[in-house]
Amino acid sequence: MNIAERIAAAxxxxYQWLIVALCTFMNCLDGFDVMAVAFTGPSVTDEFGLSGSEFGLLVSIGLIGMALGSMLLAPFADLIGRRPLILISLALGTIGMFGAAMAPSMPVMAAFRLVTGIGVGGILASTNVIAxxxxxxxxxxxxxxxxxAGYGIGATVASVVAKSAVGGDWRIVFYAGGFATLLxxxxxxxxxxxxxxxxxxxxxxxxxxRINRTLARMRMDAVSDAELDEAAAARNTAAQAGSGWIRRLLRPTILLWITFITIMFGFYFVNSWTPTLLVExxxxxxxxxxxxxxxxxxxxxxxxxxxxxxxxxxxxVVLIGFSLLAAAMMVVFILSTSILWLGFGIGVLVGALINGCIAGAYTVGPPVYPAQLRSVGMGWALGMGRIGAILSPTIAGMLKDAGASATQLYVGAAVxxxxxxxVLVALRRHDPESAPAETRAQAV
Structure with a gap:
């Protein structure tokens, strides 16, 4: 077996859980970043005199940066390594956060939001793979x-910082994000x-x-140069056998892209627009x-x-249930916010379900592709999913300016x-894990 197969079976x-924890910590930065804009939205809008469309653009510019970071920076991970790319991305995120905190105008803030987004996109594309x-x-x-779950943790921290800054300086939120990214x-x-x-x-x-040092920390046996050579030869054979994959995987790839687009559309609408819509x-x-x-x-x-x-x-199947329940709870949430305690309780359910959908997309996607194509397939799925993330706040801003109410916007996002x-029902015949749980457990 190659190293990946050995890790999968052991x-x-x-030490491996520590690495997952480190990746989770970095995903917290994504949650903090997105919610920093959302929670400071009313204050930023007032200070810079923004319309709904302009605020939507400010939100979207960071998401555009994430798409650019995921699709343009991520390929360099295969050239210079995942770790160096993550460090470069964290440096960009630090610069962007501090720059946004000191921005004197909306265009300057938007420019630094783009830099932050590029950094976060590079982080996410690498940490998802490492985890x-x-x-x-x-x-x-x-x-x-x-x-x-790191996203929710980071978003919660952003909300706590933003709540403490209500009536004060909104820039404190971005300074906090800058110090967190530097840490x-x-x-x-x-x-x-x-x-x-x-x-x-x-x-x-x-x-x-370096491989054997890491394997030792994982309590696994060392490998030799000869074993690495054998694994390389096996990969070359598999790559040749996998030629023509575009034709065979075109339909499931499109279905997976739509899955990511629809989930991220709802996810970023809920996380970006909720505070501003509720204030209005x-x-x-x-x-x-x-x-x-x-x-x-x-x-x-x-x-x-x-x-x-x-x-x-x-x-x-779990993701189908989560997506349907998330849509239903989004409608219930916007109808219940006049009763704060009820809205708070339903909001917890909305957050749980919509974040569960993101986890589901990350889990359902990889088995669709053979091992030698998995990174490419998932990289593009994540990149395409950002289309939904970018369109969501922008469309919401345009519809709001056209007179749409908060309830109408929430119902549209729920649909x-x-x-x-x-889409997930149509994906069934292309999903190798769509089998009884007992069968999958035996396979593992």
Missing amino acids: PMSG SEFSNAKNRGLAIGIYT ALIVIALLLPESVAYLEQRRPQGALE DGLSEGAAVTAGMAISIGGTAGSVFYGVAARMRTPR VVALCAI
Whole structure:
């Protein structure tokens, strides 16, 4: 077996869970970043005199940066390594956060939001792969669920900071994000190893020693140069056998792209627009931030809950249930916010379900592709999913300027999320994990 197969079959060590925790910490930065804009939206809009479309553009510019980072920076991970790319991306994120905090105008802030987005996109594209590569087959869904929970943790921290800043200086939120990203840069530089999959495939100078040092920390046997040579020969044979994959995988690839687009559309609508819409619907800024905080709190647990459920049922089926329930709870949430305690409770459910959908997309996607094409397939799926993330706040801003109410916007976003369930039904015949849970457990 190659190293990836050995990791998939072996028990998870404490060191591997540490790596998942480091990736989760970096995913917190994504949650903090997106919600920093959402929670400071009313204050930023007032200071810079923004219209709904202009605020939507400010939100979208960061998401455009994420798409650029995912699709343009990520390929360099195969050239220079996952770890160096993550460090570069964290440096960009730090610059962007501090720059946004000091921005004197909307155009300057938008420019730094773009830089931040590029950095976050590079981080996400690499950390998602690392969390998967260092997890075994049995716990991969749970590990990705924990990793995805990082978004909710970061969003919750952003909401706490923003709530403390209500009535004060909104720039404090971005300064806090800058210091958090700088801290992550230091911690990752000290603790995160290079991907053993990258070292095995690229074989840079000193690769064997670095691989065996990491394997020792994972309590696994060392490998030799001869074993690496055999694995390389097997990969070359598999790559030749996989030619013509575009024709065979075109339909499931399109279905997977639509899955990511619809889920991210709803996810970023809920996380970007909720506080601003609720303020304009009559709630106080503090109450709106509280409602947004409820969504963030729910998101922290929701992705982990999805990972646990996916160990017992087919991940695709679990995701269908999550997407339908998320759509229903989005409608209930916007209709219940006039009663703050009820809106808070429903908001927790919305956050749990919509974050669980993100974890589900990350889990359902990889098995669609053969091992030698998995990184390419998932990289483009993530990139295409950003289309939904970019369109969501922009379309919401345009419809709001045209007179759409908060309820109408929420119902529209819920319909988009519900469409995901239909797409997932069509994906069944292309999903190798769409089998009884007992069969999958035996296969593992």
